[in-house]
Amino acid sequence: MKKKLSIVDIANSLNISKTTVSFILNGRAQEKRISDELVKRVLQYVKEVGYKPNSLAKSLRTGKSNIIGLLVQDISNHFFATIARRIEDLAYQNGYKIIYSSTDNDTQKTRELIAMFRDRHVDGYIITPPDNIEEDISDLIKDGFPVVLFDRYLPKVATDYVVVDNLFSTFNATQYLIDKGHKNIAFITYSSIQTQMIERLEGYEKAMHQSKLKPNITEVDFHTTVQELLKLMTNFLEKNKDVDAILFANNHLGKCGLKAIRKAGKNIPGDIALIAFDDYELFELYTPAVTAIAQPIDEIADNVIKLLMERLNAAVPEEKNQHITLATELIIRDSSN
Amino acid sequence: MKKKLSIVDIANSLNISKTTVSFILNGRAQEKRISDELVKRVLQYVKEVGYKPNSLAKSLRTGKSNIIGLLVQDISNHFFATIARRIEDLAYQNGYKIIYSSTDNDTQKTRELIAMFRDRHVDGYIITPPDNIEEDISDLIKDGFPVVLFDRYLPKVATDYVVVDNLFSTFNATQYLIDKGHKNIAFITYSSIQTQMIERLEGYEKAMHQSKLKPNITEVDFHTTVQELLKLMTNFLEKNKDVDAILFANNHLGKCGLKAIRKAGKNIPGDIALIAFDDYELFELYTPAVTAIAQPIDEIADNVIKLLMERLNAAVPEEKNQHITLATELIIRDSSN
DNA sequence: ATTATCTACTAAACCTGTTTAGCATTACTA
DNA sequence: TAGTAATGCTAAACAGGTTTAGTAGATAAT
Numbered sequence: 001m002k003k004k005l006s007i008v009d010i011a012n013s014l015n016i017s018k019t020t021v022s023f024i025l026n027g028r029a030q031e032k033r034i035s036d037e038l039v040k041r042v043l044q045y046v047k048e049v050g051y052k053p054n055s056l057a058k059s060l061r062t063g064k065s066n067i068i069g070l071l072v073q074d075i076s077n078h079f080f081a082t083i084a085r086r087i088e089d090l091a092y093q094n095g096y097k098i099i100y101s102s103t104d105n106d107t108q109k110t111r112e113l114i115a116m117f118r119d120r121h122v123d124g125y126i127i128t129p130p131d132n133i134e135e136d137i138s139d140l141i142k143d144g145f146p147v148v149l150f151d152r153y154l155p156k157v158a159t160d161y162v163v164v165d166n167l168f169s170t171f172n173a174t175q176y177l178i179d180k181g182h183k184n185i186a187f188i189t190y191s192s193i194q195t196q197m198i199e200r201l202e203g204y205e206k207a208m209h210q211s212k213l214k215p216n217i218t219e220v221d222f223h224t225t226v227q228e229l230l231k232l233m234t235n236f237l238e239k240n241k242d243v244d245a246i247l248f249a250n251n252h253l254g255k256c257g258l259k260a261i262r263k264a265g266k267n268i269p270g271d272i273a274l275i276a277f278d279d280y281e282l283f284e285l286y287t288p289a290v291t292a293i294a295q296p297i298d299e300i301a302d303n304v305i306k307l308l309m310e311r312l313n314a315a316v317p318e319e320k321n322q323h324i325t326l327a328t329e330l331i332i333r334d335s336s337n
Numbered sequence: 338m339k340k341k342l343s344i345v346d347i348a349n350s351l352n353i354s355k356t357t358v359s360f361i362l363n364g365r366a367q368e369k370r371i372s373d374e375l376v377k378r379v380l381q382y383v384k385e386v387g388y389k390p391n392s393l394a395k396s397l398r399t400g401k402s403n404i405i406g407l408l409v410q411d412i413s414n415h416f417f418a419t420i421a422r423r424i425e426d427l428a429y430q431n432g433y434k435i436i437y438s439s440t441d442n443d444t445q446k447t448r449e450l451i452a453m454f455r456d457r458h459v460d461g462y463i464i465t466p467p468d469n470i471e472e473d474i475s476d477l478i479k480d481g482f483p484v485v486l487f488d489r490y491l492p493k494v495a496t497d498y499v500v501v502d503n504l505f506s507t508f509n510a511t512q513y514l515i516d517k518g519h520k521n522i523a524f525i526t527y528s529s530i531q532t533q534m535i536e537r538l539e540g541y542e543k544a545m546h547q548s549k550l551k552p553n554i555t556e557v558d559f560h561t562t563v564q565e566l567l568k569l570m571t572n573f574l575e576k577n578k579d580v581d582a583i584l585f586a587n588n589h590l591g592k593c594g595l596k597a598i599r600k601a602g603k604n605i606p607g608d609i610a611l612i613a614f615d616d617y618e619l620f621e622l623y624t625p626a627v628t629a630i631a632q633p634i635d636e637i638a639d640n641v642i643k644l645l646m647e648r649l650n651a652a653v654p655e656e657k658n659q660h661i662t663l664a665t666e667l668i669i670r671d672s673s674n
Numbered sequence: 675a676t677t678a679t680c681t682a683c684t685a686a687a688c689c690t691g692t693t694t695a696g697c698a699t700t701a702c703t704a
Numbered sequence: 705t706a707g708t709a710a711t712g713c714t715a716a717a718c719a720g721g722t723t724t725a726g727t728a729g730a731t732a733a734t
Contacts, residue, residue: 006690017714022692033711055456056402057690060393060719067436067457076422078415085413088438097453099404099436101425116434119392120404258622285595287624343720354684359722370682394720398689 005051014045021046025053059121068308069117070100071110071127073151079251079278079295080128083150086301087126094309096123105130105222114140124308129154131193146311150304152196153323160307162300162324166196169293169328170203173247173275176291176330178211182245182273188236188257189249191219200249200277216243226256233260237272244272251278258286269334279331289333296326342388351382358383362390396458405645406454407437408447408464410488416588416615416632417465420487423638424463431646433460442467442559451477461645466491468530483648487641489533490660497644499637499661503533506630506665507540510584510612513628513667515548519582519610525573525594526586528556537586537614553580563593570597574609581609588615595623606671616668626670633663 007025011018021042023032029039059065068091072080080102088098099122103110107130114136117125124146129137134156140147141159149161170187177185187204190197201217208215218236220229233256237243248254254276266272268288276283279294303324311318344362348355358379360369366376396402405428409417417439425435436459440447444467451473454462461483466474471493477484478496486498507524514522524541527534538554545552555573557566570593574580585591591613603609605625613620616631640661648655 007692008690018691019693019714019716020712023713026692033713035712038712052452052456054397054458054690056393056397056458057719058692060391060397060690060721061692063719065393074422075412075425076415076419078413078418081415081418082413085411085439088412092438097436097457098438099434101429101435102422115389119389120434121393255618255622262622262624281592282619282622285592285599285619285623287599344722345720355721356684356686356723357682360683363722370680372682375682391720394689395722396689397691397720398722400689 004054005049007051007053010042010046010049010051013049014042016042063121065121065123066096067099067120067122068096069114069120069122069125069127070098071103071113071117071125072100073105073128073130074102075100076102077252078280079297082297083301083304086298087305090301090305094305096312103128103130107132111136118145124148124312126150126304126308128152129194144317146308148304148308148311150300152194155195158321160311160322160324162303162307162326163196164295164300164326164328166199167203167206169277169330170200170247170249171207172203173277173291173293173330174204174207175211176332177245177247177273177275178207178213180245180273183213184216184240184243185213185245185247186216186218186236186240186243187247187249188218188220188233188253190222190253192222197249204247216240220253229253229256230260230263233257234264237261237264237266245269246272246274248274248276251276251280254278254290254292255280255282258282258290273334275330284333291333292331294329294331296328299326341391342386344388344390347379347383347386347388350386351379353379400458402458402460403433404436404457404459405433406451406457406459406462406464407435408440408450408454408462409437410442410465410467411439412437413439414589415617416634419634420638420641423635424642427638427642431642433649440465440467444469448473455482461485461649463487463641463645465489466531481654483645485641485645485648487637489531492532495658497648497659497661499640499644499663500533501632501637501663501665503536504540504543506614506667507537507584507586508544509540510614510628510630510667511541511544512548513669514582514584514610514612515544515550517610520550521553521577521580522550522582522584523553523555523573523577523580524584524586525555525557525570525590527559527590529559534586541584553577557590566590566593567597567600570594571601574598574601574603582606583609583611585611585613588613588617591615591627591629592617592619595619595627610671612667621670628670629668631666631668633665636663 007018007021011021020034023029024034024039024042070084070087072084075081075084084100091098101113110130110133125140126148128151129149134154137147137157147159149159151163153161153163174185189201205215220232237260246257248257261268261272268274274290276290276292279292283290283292307322344355344358348358357371360366361371361376361379407421407424409421412418412421421437428435438450447467447470462477463485465488466486471491474484474494484496486496490498490500511522526538542552557569574597583594585594598605598609605611612628614630616629620627620629644659
């Protein structure tokens with residue numbers, strides 16, 4: 001195990017000061033009036049012996065880590081995994097690494113994770129915030145850390161965020177169902193105070209209200225297990241025989257709903273029409289295919305990174321916050337009906 | 338922005354040396370004969386002011402970072418995302434954080450990522466290795482870093498790994514198809530020199546050979562896009578009208594195959610039977626449901642972390658390597674046929 | 675009474691970089 | 705020809721911890 005070279009080793013080998021080496025390696029040679037000849041000699045030698053500065057030592061001194069903290073609700077969820085993947089790629093392209101964790105929408109866990117990230121001198125944060133995390137995130141912002149939220153935002157916290165037009169999305173989807181002649185359209189969602197969920201509910205309610213239809217809303221707890229969800233949905237179907245369409249507020253609910261409907265032996269969209277928030281390969285290949293509200297995953301990731309990079313590269317902290325709202329696409333797959 | 342407290346601030350406030358504070362905070366008070374009274378006083382004060390040691394400084398001195406580097410093939414793939422999720426949870430439970438990246442099976446990219454992780458003083462590595470990465474991983478091991486591979490292993494590299502019994506899995510699946518009376522069973526896989534792929538191929542070949550059936554193997558390039566895969570599979574179906582069953586070597590191929598079959602208007606399992614390696618919600622809900630080889634995702638993650646923790650906690654580096662092979666489960670969903 | 679041992683701490687070195695302040699030379703001005 | 709400026713480089717401080725080596729005073733052993 002050959003021990004790693006340090007900047008002192010380089011300096012000693014060349015009989016110069018480590019200060020000089022540091023300046024050269026950080027591109028400050030010109031500014032510091034180091035002769036071209038020496039610069040060339042040092043760079044050549046460094047390359048030759050394969051010296052790589054210890055980034056921990058660098059971070060300790062500079063306070064920068066070139067690491068971005070990514071807190072998603074659940075990395076095993078297709079929506080978040082795909083976004084995380086793209087965020088990762090873009091971050092690397094910008095010279096940043098990603099350290100991530102899943103929050104499970106758990107406030108206490110998220111709080112600890114933020115503390116950990118902070119402790120690790122993370123340069124910037126990308127977060128899908130759980131409830132009641134306002135204070136922790138405000139602290140980050142107050143202390144000058146760039147924070148970009150996505151999927152949802154915190155009305156009380158002034159920072160950048162990237163979301164989709166949830167209200168219009170469910171309004172539009174509900175309207176689509178109404179236009180197809182459905183009257184008893186149910187909405188199944190999580191009981192949540194998070195903006196994306198509230199807006200999705202509002203969109204549904206608005207459309208129903210406009211058409212003078214009676215809303216039928218079921219709110220389930222976020223931590224309900226798949227087993228329980230299945231039972232719950234099956235129950236729902238039994239007790240709501242008149243429901244002829246269901247709008248699901250996210251992919252997980254949609255997936256469970258599909259299972260329940262399948263088990264109940266109902267036909268889609270014959271017996272019951274279905275729209276899920278978030279598209280899914282599953283929905284495309286299901287027979288017959290399921291109509292879905294597709295979020296622009298790549299665009300979300302692109303904008304998140306764009307906002308974060310702007311803040312990271314800003315010489316002076318930008319006061320103004322940017323709020324980006326992207327459009328979704330209603331992917332109609334049951335048009336034959 | 339209140340500036341962070343350092344250990345010196347704590348020491349000064351209490352009129353003691355920072356050495357003493359350090360010893361107490363690292364649980365070495367007894368060993369260093371610090372009086373119980375002082376220990377209590379320091380801990381009390383530290384808690385009161387909320388002092389948290391700077392982990393970068395700590396890492397710089399100790400060489401430990403409490404970070405695990407996770408290199409998966411693609412975090413947006415359901416199989417890897419689910420394993421990553423569990424690895425993340427278990428790592429946190431053990432006091433480790435995860436820094437991750439997707440390799441895309443790209444050797445050069447992986448090489449750079451390993452260098453980056455190393456540079457970041459990652460304590461241990463969990464890797465799904467791409468081709469030709471033997472030397473880089475051997476270097477890691479030679480330099481004393483714990484490395485656990487999973488999903489596949491490198492025959493030329495002596496280290497711990499967790500895999501599934503690929504050969505038996507495809508042998509068993511093929512045999513299942515044979516037992517159901519299929520004669521023209523095709524195998525669609527990636528052209529790969531990776532162990533898991535080779536073994537899956539071998540399992541298929543072995544079963545076909547045993548039953549004196551003619552193998553029908555299609556190998557596609559790993560970097561083939563979804564579009565191209567679809568076209569390729571559609572072509573395959575057209576040119577192989579006699580094929581009555583297909584075994585797919587992984588979830589992505591299975592998914593694309595399903596799409597192609599659907600587009601070709603064929604029935605499953607009436608016209609053509611299907612088994613996919615890796616289970617998928619998709620396969621369960623597809624109508625009719627698709628038989629699949631399910632990998633024990635939780636078990637894989639559990640064992641990976643177990644092996645890694647054993648190495649991380651070992652006082653002396655363990656010479657012997659542990660190779661864990663887990664069983665898969667053939668989830669039969671087309672039994673009605 | 676002297677030396678050895680134990681107790682309860684601590685000064686200083688160390689980890690490996692970056693940054694500040696400054697020091698010889700030589701070149702240029704007044 | 706003294707004074708100033710530019711050139712080319714470096715010593716030392718610093719970031720914030722851990723670890724080594726040791727010290728002063730009290731107690732025990734010889």
